[in-house]
Amino acid sequence: MSNEKIHKDLSHLSESQIKELIYRYYENENVKTLLVEFDVHVPPGKLVKLFPPVSHQDYPCPNCGALLYSNQKSKTNKVPTSIHELFCLNCGHTNNLSNHCTCKYCLSLKKIEKERIEKDRQDREKRISKIHEVIENAFNINNNIPLDFDELCFKHKVYLSAICKALLVENYTSTRQIQPFELLTYIKPLSPSDQYTTLMYSELVKQRILIPSPISDITAFVLEDQNGNFNFLDDFPYEFCLDKTWYIINVTCNEGFDSLIKKILLGNYYSSEINSSEALVLWKDIAKQECISYFEYQLSTVHFNTQFGKKTNIIIEKLLEYFSVSQVYALIWKEVASASKAYLEHRFSKNYAKNIAIHGVERYGERALENGWEIIKYSRNREVPQSILSLVLFNLVLLIYDDGFNEPPNIKLL
Template sequence: MGDSTIQIKIDKKLEHLGEEEIATLINRYYSNEKAKSLVEEYKIEINPSKLYTLFPPIIYEDKLCIYCGKPMLIKRPSKSSCGYGRNNAYCINCGHEDSHFCNCSYCREKIKLEEIKLEEEQKKIVQDKRNLINDTYDLNKYKPVRIEDLGFREKVFLGALLRTALTEDMKIIKPLEVAERKLAPTLNYTKEILITLLSKDVIVVSPDSKIEAFVDSSSEKEFPQTYYINKVIYILNIEIKEDYEEEIATLINPKEMNEESKSEALEIWKEIALEECLEYLNYQMDKVKFDFTPGEKTIAVFKDLLEHFSVAQIYGIIYRCIANSTKYYQETNIGRKQAANSVVGACQRYGERALVEKWDLIKYHRAYDIPQSMIGEFFLNRVTRIGDLGFEMSPIIL
């Protein structure tokens, strides 16, 4: 810091006036005397409206520049702007301004240093998170699972997952959010498939997953315990003794299903059929802007319908009942929520009436906007090899 003395240069247009005259002029100006009269009296060559711009700034002896220690100055305001805010104090020596928007060399350097500091702090945060992820999901913690120890259900789920997201080198399972196909008809069934495989350590979360794949938390105890199932990378934790590619290919392209697996296969077929019905229900509800979340009652209704009808036929039931509920909503005073809630009951009644009256229900095609999921395609075309019959028949026998 230098000394606190400062010299104010008087504007050339006021040089013909003494200090006392300038002080008097300033006092008279702010006492609301007409600027035009003052300009004429003091013989100042300037537009009267700009007179205040010639006045020397106010010196704040008690407010020193934070960088060079010189007293800060403030430009004098016009009469019309008095009381409507103040000009920012500034330093005539180094150019600093008492403002968040100051662009002096010192402030620019300060901002640069703060940015560097922030960047270093962010790098440390990222590195700390990466270390936590590496420790939590250390692959050495997991014992590889033998293929022969996998049950039929795990093999079906794993085969569908590998077909969905296995990389070309067959080493890792890329995040499902970037896969070209959906693993399962619904998010809930996707979760069930992944949880089944994760619980048996058939697949494990890769420590190389993006940090954004883990739910952020200020608590080190929580991060990175929770993650987004569609965002993380998975590692195939299978014990391979001989030909790696050949054994993985066996999981992706299994041989024909044996008789012992048919009861389990039937259960998986029922699950896929149910999830496809729920997927189509949500799809059609969204199209008419009905806010609806399937619950246990909805699941029970569609499980019962699948005992008698195929997914293709239930598509038709859903479509008809939503159309009727939409028409009812438009023609009456019922609320949209009530109309949405009436759909499932209508589907149940329609199915029961169809059974009693022995209707031959139309089989709908798959909706273009919701193509068959990978688990459905893999299971019906490769595992059970019943193909489109899995969509057109009721899942009651294999």
């Protein structure tokens, strides 16, 4: 036991006396008695702090190689010594959890790590700069010939109206930018379903009505893993995440861009003589998607599988030849309730009960037509709100308002 390890308050004791004091302390002898006997003048609770530290043969100091030590614990402390409590008496290294050791070894490690982080940052910035350069070259707006708005098909005009209504930047004149879909703040969805929203974007991008903007975050074009490595999509940079990308409106008109945006946002481009057939097809598409979304919602409330195949789509399309969306809602609500009751009473599987609901909607619709039954018209459900696309088509473009929901899709209203 070296002298530098002996506390000054125990310096009057010999090595054997100190060992005896420590032994008797841990044998639970009265501390006050020990203090008197060994002529130690500290409060009883402070005695253990005077004991020399304990060496740990299996833990050399990573700095100087000397053995690490730990302070002795109170006899009432039964918690094993942690590696983070160890320290070096030779060089001052500590293993503490806070990683605030200031020995030369740890300071050099921190310096090396800081330099590594800075180098990684600089390397990442260089890689990002090169990626941005490729993206900018691929989607340079100056290399694109704007499309004439009047030459677009009616459906694409409506798609563009809905997207601009939801995501066009405030100061659009100089930038012509549309924000990423992931930044949508409207309470209402852009379209009746995520799949249809993807379809809208895909068609507009394919036709170059929307082109990716170079200001997009690179994560729209490449995936970054936890180690900072970039994984490129198969057809970089022409394959990208539709919902993460900023877009530029690659459309123009003779009256200028401001007039174009006004026309797009107000829906002032419908002609019944020219667009009625296209408008009817789009009405049917939106109506079908609204029915499917409502069907999925009702199935989810009774914890049934919400995945549909082609057959259900065909059934909905057939019903919409005769019934409005609001009436199909009524059929769906009634048949899902009946299927749920059958599942609970007869213990059918959920998939079988779901099929009961699908066939029930079709069968009840057919019987209603055969017998001339009047199907009640349901209101929209707040959990399945009207989409921005639906609002744009019915309220701005076609000006038929709630008839788009309460009437079967038909050319007479167009």
